[in-house]
Amino acid sequence: MIRIDAVTKTFRRTPVLDRLSLEIGAGDRVALIGANGAGKTTLIRCLLGEYSHGGTIEIDGKAPRKARREVLKRIGFVPQLPPPLKMPVGELIHFAAQVCDSAPERMVDLAGALGLELAEVSGRPFHKLSGGQKQKILVAIALGRDVELLILDEPTANLDPAARRGLFDMLAERAHLPMIVSSHRLDEIAGLVNRVVELDRGRVVLDDRVEEADDTAAVQACRLEIARVDLAFEKAVGEWGFTSDAGRLVWHGRVAGPDRLRFLGMLARYSGLLTVIELGARGAVPDLSDAGRTRRAG
């Protein structure tokens, strides 16, 4: 699918990609991780044909730089930072659909599935939307067409838990597609991928398989108990859509499967406060009455 052979990219004599070689197969969902400056974004830009470079890159035998249109038609891309486009959202959708030979309605429907009604923001300048709204639109444009490869640069960065869950659902529907997901942290995207590639100073320093997520679209019910009322905790779990009983000591909510590590990372900040963490069995489980529930802490 993708063959990257001895790719070199230098900025002002500083090599950012240093004879980097990598092959990505049709079934690979790759987490591209590494610290700032490791070369993740540069590699993505080379894959998108935006940078000239040494070495060769081929996507299904075609060089992105030379066969731009053919290659880019098959790639859905979500950038790390939403572009500060001043055009209205409707115009952006219309333009993207036109050049991608897609229907704007497909993108509108996907944005709706992520919780964004495009009709309400269609006339607003893209750059005036919130970070989450922008990200949803970019995801909708990337997925709202027939693509054969997804390149997502920190796709969940600006999304709230509910929208992330929506994104995971969409990606689960496209689990057959090869995917490159870039992130600073593996725990953000671990549930989405089956292979991890770590870059450091423009070279591959780790290339390993990771345990397949059994169901990217899985949702787990969760019950939390805390020792005392805590406003910071309430705010944090509130952002995950959790609700409490009258005493505000017992909290219930649902967590998307690929979000488990991120969620547990958040809970780690309140480990002194938590007395019980219960996660339901994986699958679309609505509550904790299932037999498979697991007591993790207490």
Add this chain to the structure above:
Amino acid sequence: MANLIAAARLDIAESLRARWFIVYALVFGGLVAALFVFGLTESRVMGFTGLTRLLVTYIQLSMAILPVFVLVTTVRSLAGDRESGNFEYMLALPVPLSAWYWGRFVGRFVIVFLPVFLAMIGAVAYGGVKGADVPWLQIAFYTALLVSLTITFLGIGFLISSLARSVDIAQGAAFVIWLMLLLFLDLILLGVMVREQLPADFIVTLALINPLQVFRTGAMLLFDPQLVLLGPAAYVILDAFGRAGYIAWAFAYPAALGLAFAWLGYWRFQRSDLV
């Protein structure tokens, strides 16, 4: 072609929303209005006699204003789009680079040319209503000159945008180029060179290759081709070229120059890093 039209429409829509375009349109609309107010005041002695003088003044002022507007706004928006990350996203969509680049060129041409042209047509329409003779030949000639001038400076602007990696550098370069062209006009540096008795061929060559000078000479040509208005270098050139020859040169050379610069910009754009 559909992608080129889409890119052009995008640029037109983007420009129509921009503050610079409002200022730009107001400047040229206001210019025509001001010329009418002062022109009518002057002509009270003899009555409103025609549009020729007004159009010459308008075209001369356009020559001073249009290039700097075109250069600065073009490089600001193109280099700005690259710097801000807009190119990273838009050029990751499957739009051919040629359609993107030339579509924006066409869109920018429409947006820059139309206000200047419409202001001129507005002046002509108003004059016509007032009963003035409409100098159709002059209008056609000036329209062609404006097309040529717009293409020239768009070409320069697009080339600078392709070469410069930041807005500041692009804007600085655009301003310096405009200043250089302005300095090498007949009534400024070329006049000094004549006085200093530099070789005539050198001065004439400078006058012939400076698009602003070509435009200025062309604009004066139909009105009053006298030495006192044209300046010494232009007078010599006109004498050598003849009226028809110079008219052809005034249309063809700046437009060809602009297209050549734009093509160079495209060549550089598609071969270098896009973002």
